[in-house]
Every structure is written in C-alpha cells, then in structure tokens.
Amino acid sequence: MSAVPLQSKSPVTEEAQAKAQGSNYLNAGHTLASWLLTKDHKRIAVLYLISVSIFFAIGSIAAMMIRLELTSPRGTLMTSETYNKAFTAHGVVMIFFFLIPAIPAVFGNFLIPLMIGARDLAFPRLNLASWYMYMVAGTMFIVAMLRGGVDTGWTFYTPYSSIYSNGEVTLTLLAAFIAGFSSIFTGVNFIATIHKMRAPGMTWWRLPLYVWSHYATSVIIILGTPVVAITLVLVIVERVGKIGIFSPELGGDPVLFQHMFWFYSHPAVYIMVLPAMGVISEIMGCFSRNKVFGYKFVAMSSMGIAALGFVVWGHHMYVSSQSMYQGIVFSLLSYLVAIPSAIKIFNWALTMYKGSVWLASPMIYALGFIGLFTLGGLTGLYLASIGTDVHLTATYFVVAHFHYVMVGGTLMAYLGALHFWWPKMFGRMYPENVAKYNALLVFAGFNLTFLPQFVVGYLGMPRRYHYYYFAPEFQIYHIMSTAGSSVLAISLILPAFYLIKSLKSGPIAPANPWGAKGLEWEATTSPPDKHNFAGIPVVEGDVYDYNAEEEERRLRGERFDGYPHGGADQTPTPKEGVVK
Amino acid sequence: MNFPIVPEQASSFALEYDALFYVITGLTVFFTLFVFVMCMALIIKYRRGSNADRSNPMHHNTLIEVTWSFISLVLGLGIFTWGAKIYMEMREAPDDAMEIFVIGKRWMWHMQHSNGVRENNELHIPIGVPVKLTMISQDVTHAFYVPQFRTQFHVVPGRYTTMWFKATKTGRFNLFCNMHCGTQHSEMGGYVYVLPQNEWAEWMKNGGNRFKAAPKSLAEAGKNLYEEFNCASCHGERDGNRAPSLYGLMGRKREFTDGSSVVADTDYIRQSILKPEGRIVKGYRNLMQPYNFSEEQILSLAEYINTLGSPMPAGTSATAPANPTAMNATPITGAPTR
Amino acid sequence: MALGNLIRYKRKQEVDAVYEQYEELGQQQETYVLGMWTFLVTEIMFFGVLFVAYILYRWQYQPYFFAVHEELDYKMGALNTVNLLFSSFTMALAVHFAQLRKKKQQLLCLAITMGCAAVFMIIKYFEYSKKIEHGLLPGPNFVWTGEGVPANIAQLFFSLYFCMTGLHGIHVVIGLFVIGGLAFMVATDHPAITDYVPTEMVGLYWHFVDLVWIFLYPLFYLMPR
C-alpha cells in the first residue's frame, strides 16, 4: 500500500524515525496520571497489555495446579472443592479476562487507527472507560477468589449456580457482567471507527484483513454480549432475590439458561478466534511477501463466521434435553460454519505460493497457528456431529478441542502478534534466534500437553473430574499431559523475560523492520508519534502490494542485514534473521 | 500399566459409533496432513533466496475457492448425515425396551427397577435386552454416562429425560456423572453390571443385591443409610457452609447457638437426627430436616459416624477410604430401608 | 456520549467543538450518530433476550399467564402508554426546534418530556407498591391466592414482570437524567452543543425507551386468551 502523508514526501523519513527515539507516544508524559488518564489508543493498548498479561499469569497458575493435581488418580494437593474452584478460576480468567480482550483490546486498540490512517479511535474516552471497566471487573473477580472462590465452572449452569453453589457466585457473575460492558465499549468503538475514520483512499477493499476480522468481531460483540450480560443478571437476581426465571421449582426451565448462555458463548469463541485470524493474515502476507491469497474471500469469510456463528449455539446442548430435531438442525448449521474457516486455512497456505517465505519468529507462530487450528477445528467436527458428540461431550476430548483452538490457535496468534508488532509498539528488537526456537518449543510442548487428552477423552474421562481412581487406566495420559504442560510453561515464561529485557537493551528498531506493507509500518515511526501520523495519509494503490520477485532480486543484489527495509545503518546488525 | 487407546465396545451403538469416529479421524488426519504437506512444500520451494520462479504471482482464483469450499461442504454434510442417523437411533428407544427409573441427586444415583428392586450407584442389567432409562434429578443437572456404551444424557431437575441402550458384553462398566454438579461431582458414579440373562433373572428374583446378604456390620448398614439419604450433600469431609462435618464428631465438644455445649455421644447423634432443630450448632442454621429413622437405623448411623476419621483440614486431599460417597468396587450390600 | 460532553464542560475554555481525532464537524457528527445506533443495537439485544424468555414461558403456560395477568391494572398501564407516547412526541419536537435553533421552545419540550418521564415513574411506583402490598413480589414472601393457577407459575409471571418492567424503569430514570443534562447544557450554551446532533441522539435513546414500553404494555397488560 503506498501511503503518501500530505506533509512529507516519503512515508517515514530517516530523521523522523531518528527523532522518534526521543519523542513518541511512550515518552509523551511520564507521570502516572499521564498513563492512567490517557486517551491515546496506543497507551490504552499498553495498559491492556500489562493487565492482560497479569491475568494470563493468574489463569496459568490455576492451570498448573490442575495439571499437577491430575497426575495422581486421587489427587494429592487439594480437596475436591478446591479443585473445582481451580478449574473455574482458570476458565473464567482465561476466557473473560485473557482471551476475549487479548487481541482486540491490546493489538486492536493499538493498530486499528494506525492501519486505517486515523489519529485515534472514534471515542477515546469510551476506550479508556472500557479499560477501567475491565480493571474493576478483574479486581472484583480477584476479590471473589480471595473470599473463597467459585466452583460452578465458567459456564455457570443453573440451578447449580443460582441455588446450590456456596461460593462467591454473585460477585463473579457481576465481574463477568462488567467485563462484558468493557468489551461492548470496545466493539462500539471499533465499529464507529472503522466506518467513519478511514483515511482518504482507504476503501473497504483496501482494509487490511486484520481490520476486517476486528470488524466482524465487533459485530459479534455488540450482538452477543448484551445477551449474556442480561442472562448473568437474571442468575444474580435468582440467587440473591430468590426471584426465579430458571428455577424448576417455579416452573422455570434450567435449560433456558443454557440456551441464553450459549447464544453468546458460542459466538464468543469466534470473538476469541477471529482477531487471531486477522493477525495470521497480516503475518502470512508479510513473511511470504505476497498479497494474501483470495483477499475478498478471506475478508468475507470473517463476516460469514460472524453471521453463522449466531445460529449454532445448540451444539453445546445435544444431550441437554432439547428436542431431537432441534439438535439435528444445530448440527447441520455447525457444519456450515466450518466452511469459512476452511476457506481461510487454504488461502493462508496458498499465500506462500510464489512468495518469498521468511521463517522469522512471527511466521513460525503463524504456521503453528495454521497447523494447530486445523487440528482443533477438525476435532470440532467430531463434536459438531450430533451422533459422535453424545459420547464425547463434556469429556477431555472437548477439553483438548478447545485448547487446540484457543491455546494452539489464539494464544499462538497472540504470541505471533506480540513478536510481530513489538518493534512497532516499543521501538526495540528482541533476540530473534531465541524467539524462533522458543516458538518451536511452544509448539512441541503444546502438542505433548493436549494430544493425550483427545485419547483419554475418547476413552471416557469426564472433564471437571478431580478423582479418577475408579478408572486408573487414564493416569498415563494425565502424566503425559502434565509433562507437556511443564514444557509449555517454560516456553511461555521465556518470552516474558526476553521481551521485557529487550525494552532496555534490545537494538533500536527501524520504522519497518520486517519490510511489511500497511500504514502502521510505512507511515509511522517506531514507536509511533503521539499523533500517529505526520499528516493524514492518503492511500493510493492496493492493500498488501508486496512483490516477492522484486524482493528476491533486491536480496540477491545487496548483502542482507536482517532488516531489509529502512533501518540498516541505525541498527547494530543483529545476526539473527540473516538468510544465507 | 494397561495402556488402552480405544474404549471397549459394550453396547449396540458402539460398532457404528466407532465406525463414524474412525471415518472422521481419517478425514482429520487427511486434512491435517494435506495442510501440513502443502505448507511444507511451499515453504521449501519458495523459501527466501530459493531459485523458484516467482513471476506472475496469483492472488486469487475463484475456481479454487469454490472447489475447496464445495469439497469441504460435501464431506461435512456426509458426516453430518451419518451422525444424525446415529443420534436418531440413540434417541428413539424400541417399544419393547425394559424400563428403569433413575434419580440423580448430589452425589449419588438411585435406580429403581420396574418390579420395585432398588439400587444405589449401581445398575444391573441383562445382556442383549434394550433398556430404557427414565431419569430425573432432585437438585441440579447431572448426566448419566457410560463410555463403553457410547451414550449419555442429561438428568435435569423438573423434567423427565430418557435414554436407552442395549448391552452387548457382560462385565462391569464405569458409570459417570458427566455434568458438573458440585463438590463431589467426580465421585458421583458407580458401575453398570451387565449380566447374562439367566443370572440377571436370578438376581432380580432375589430382589437385587441389597436383599442377598445381611449387612456385615452395623457400620456398613449405617453407611448405606448415609448414602441413601444423602447426608453427604450437606455434611462433607470438612466443615462446610451448610453443615458441620461429621468426621471425628464422636467425643468432640459441641457448642450451640444458645451458648450451651455438650460432648457428642451416641445419644447426642440420635437427638441430632431425630430433632435437629433442638440444638443448633454454633455458626449454622437449622437447615436439617428431622429424620424418622428406626432405633436400629439410628444406631447404625451413629456407628458409621463413629468410624469416620477426623475432619479434613482445608487444603488436604480426601483419600480417606471411609469417604461416605466413595464408590465401591464391590457391590453394595445393606439392609432394606423404610 | 452525553456524559462525555458533560465531562468536557468543566474545561469550557480550552475545547472547541471538534475533537482532535476528527477531521471536521460533519465526520464527528456522523460518527456520533453511528455510535448511538450501535449502542441502541446492544440495547435491543438486552431487551430482546428477555422478550424471548417471556415468549417461551407464555407459550408453555398460556392459560395460567392469562389468568395471572388480570392482576395487572391495564388502566394504569394505558395511562402510562399514552404518557410515554406523548413524551416521545415532545422529544421529537425538541429535536425539531433544535434544528431550527429555537432554544426556548426546545427547552420547553425537553422539560415536558422530563415531566412525562417523572409521571411515568410515579405511576409505576403506585403499581409496584400495590403489587408488593398484595405479596406479589417474587421471592420468599410471595403469596398467591388466585384460583386455578399454581403459585409457582404465578411467581414466574411476576418474576418476568418485575425484571422486564424494572429494567425498562431503570432506562426511564437514566433517560430522565440524560435529558436533564442535555437541557442544562442547552440552557447554559455549552460549547459542545453547536447544533441539534446531541439532542437528536438523546431523542433516539428516548424513542427506544418508548418503543420498549410499546411492546411491554400489550405483552403484560393486554393478553388475549
């Protein structure tokens, strides 16, 4: 995409990039207040990055507790009640406080204005409010955990949650409710921004696929989240006020809760994965030096997933006493929603066709995503098939399925995004070689953790089970899984170290270290200026106008220093990334 | 250690179920390999610096898009149709199916055969006979799951649900509650015993296990009662929000809301069961209903409570073999109640 | 958004009407209106799911619901319907006068609208307190003496009634404050109010609140057998 800022001849001049070291959004104001009261989308993104990482650590600690406990069929560390609280905390934190906000609120906030050529999101105050809502919700959940925790599972099924459970259910539900508002705010903001704030020349068909996928995500957020919000309120009302909407004692229908919950929570899985798919599109394009294959199909498949995602919620309830025909229709529709995902997978793969594939760390994460998401999605087909789900539902097969799509899929993409845009966000490079091997380690550890769970699930190991001494043959798989999770843990802690270290001692990043296309790379410095662009960029030409052939020619012509565009002389030449 | 990778096939669904399962597995392996090989080939051919021809790159091709969408759709619809067929078989019980009633409550299963024979956490059925379960829950949602039968269904409060199966193999199979229902969800289970038809008839004639032999001890009878009346739904392995733990109760000093106190003995336990509203333990409300047990039953309960170990301090595991709702590999024996 | 404007008000001098992220006023206004509509979509989903729950239960318990609904006073409801419809009319007028920049008439219309909202809440207060007096508030103290209808179904009906009209009532109260804030800003010539767009956005919200009641009234008060 050629971008011509009105006030400068070339996209980012070298002086501008050099000046950016001294004056950028990160050091425009050093007081705490300048961060906590900021309306700058980039700073809010950084705030989100910090808070989301903290919640990921909390959720992970719960995950490791679960894994350690399950090595022995009778457990050794905790009571059943504690175990139930551990997996609930793990699920609630990972879903509501990590995965749903992770990519949209961190990278979406940071990148959407940059990608479409805007100075900020449409409603910066709403954006800040969204972060505060998130923090309030998160704090409430932490308080709930400190006061004893919850043991309902992240799905809060009634009547267990509304009548029987002893834990801090009300506080947790309130926290999830408020977190819902935080994501509604983000969704409203993105929709208004993408509709109305695009730079001149930035037509819909020139939007990066990342923006398309966030548009689809926002549509799901604004249509789905209010439903779950009100549903959670009804559970609170039932629990506190003894006013029953779902209580069977009042003639109510506990299964209605499940319908209302999954009406949001199935689309929510696409809230979690669509932004990740946007990330993969960007990375595949950049590191293949090629326009993403079938751009329009990929863009429209995001919208297709958003639309179809709303009509398949019943596939979580095949055995919950909905009528037989209802179940069969939901099964049919679940197969339809798999098609747009299939389109994306194949298009990403073909993006490398006639490209110039550079296996840098973000690319390895992206390829990892493609592999793991394919497997995760395909195992979703076992579950979408109504007949096979009857045996598999609520077993470890389901646990393995969703970890493949959420950890193998979204978490991989999140890490890919973190590595891809890290130089842009913080203006520093991390040690690329370490990052590359770490990406492979994540891949290996992940498979070791969750592949055995497919088998043990097929054997019939139910999820949310503390003990399994009555079926000792499951143990071997649990041991494998725990072993894998410790490899995974190492590979996930490592990036925290080298990324944080790079902030201080990493080489200074050029404006466009990867030679990527897109306004955020071509028209802003690293890190970007407080006002993003020197002037409002005018977009001419196509999106992803990479040229692999030219790139190769250029590579052959000159000695390549690892960062092909723009920064060679400013960068202490790092060894990694050199292609022989 | 045995190392199974597929579950036993013990019901009439299992064969066809597994066939479909392996077909989808084949498809999964095929597509995963397909994507993997395609990516690998492209990476190698077009890696940076390779001499591949990169002229005239292709950026879209509607024919390819339509082709792979169509192939995925057709394959998907194929699996869907087969799955739907299996599901319809699973949901529609044959007319001649033998009916058994199942009540789920936290955290036990209560089965009632049509001739009145009852069992807890166990189900004895004959091989080769279709069995239809009509199920309801007394409290929260549970799920009746027998992996070797490849089938399960939720047990919902306030409405009856049904499921059916025909066992094709004799033996003992795990019964799991597969819907999170609270603290002891993982232990809400037992076994399904599939017996040869003549043995099963014999079993039925003798009125099931519970009538076969007198209980070995008073404590064991008490344990049965304790399970049958689900005392553990309130009295856990340690003091809970609802009720105090009964572990190690005997001989401990009890303090009551009215300020009085007493050292727990058999008589105190008797009073607590017959008239729980009389003295309320400090820190608790009067949630417990009075139980009208016979003296013998109360004695057995007291005896059983006496065998319970000391209460679990928070944070330790509950491996106590006397765990009241722990499943027992041996058939439960006990006295008829009521 | 109205709230955003209020926060700005404190720093009246330093702001001009176009925020820095926008190019020009037109873009800003379009974005605001689009944002408002998006917000209303979330509101529709909020109420929508309750309506679905209501419809499902009514389907299941049609005759009982019919019998129970006679406890509601359809006259009071009708009064409130007329009241709200009228307030929607005055709100529309307020937008009209805002477009014509007739400040006095606009303020008058806003005041009448607020009056209607207050009257609505007062009538609701009487309705609610009568129900509560009769022990019809769902919960442990619910009493049902009606013939032929099981108490639990009656309670289910009133649970829905209180949840849905309650949520609507909360929206009316919010509307009351938002319109009040707007009127205050118009009256004091707040710099953020350069034209009719803020009034129109508040108007959109108020029409939505009105519309919800138009559905609630027949569903709860006027039930055909």
Ligand code: HEA
């Ligand atoms: C990121 C999150 C995410 C994503 C993207 C998905 C994607 C899918 N999921 Fe998953 N799912 C979850 C997260 C997710 N899921 C979670 C969290 C749960 C458990 C919730 C709980 O109970 O706690 C769950 C549970 C779940 C169930 C319920 C299981 C049960 O409890 O009984 C079902 C059933 O249909 C299902 C199906 C699917 C399907 C069909 C897809 C599809 O979208 C997948 C599409 C992708 C592909 C198919 C791969 C690519 C395609 C090809 C390579 C071409 C070949 C294709 C064909 C032949 C069709 N999922």
Ligand code: HEA
């Ligand atoms: C995003 C979502 C997400 C993620 C990332 C994970 C990650 C992991 N999950 Fe989990 N999981 C869920 C979502 C997720 N999970 C959900 C929704 C459920 C269902 C809950 C329910 O039933 O209600 C579930 C349930 C679940 C179970 C089933 C429990 C049961 O049913 O009884 C298990 C069991 O093995 C498990 C394991 C793991 C493991 C080993 C990881 C590992 O990937 C985690 C390994 C990672 C680390 C160990 C990280 C180490 C890093 C740090 C400690 C921080 C470093 C510091 C900084 C960054 C500052 N998860």
Ligand code: CUA
């Ligand atoms: Cu009963 Cu789980």
Ligand SMILES: [Cu+2]
């Ligand atoms: Cu789903």
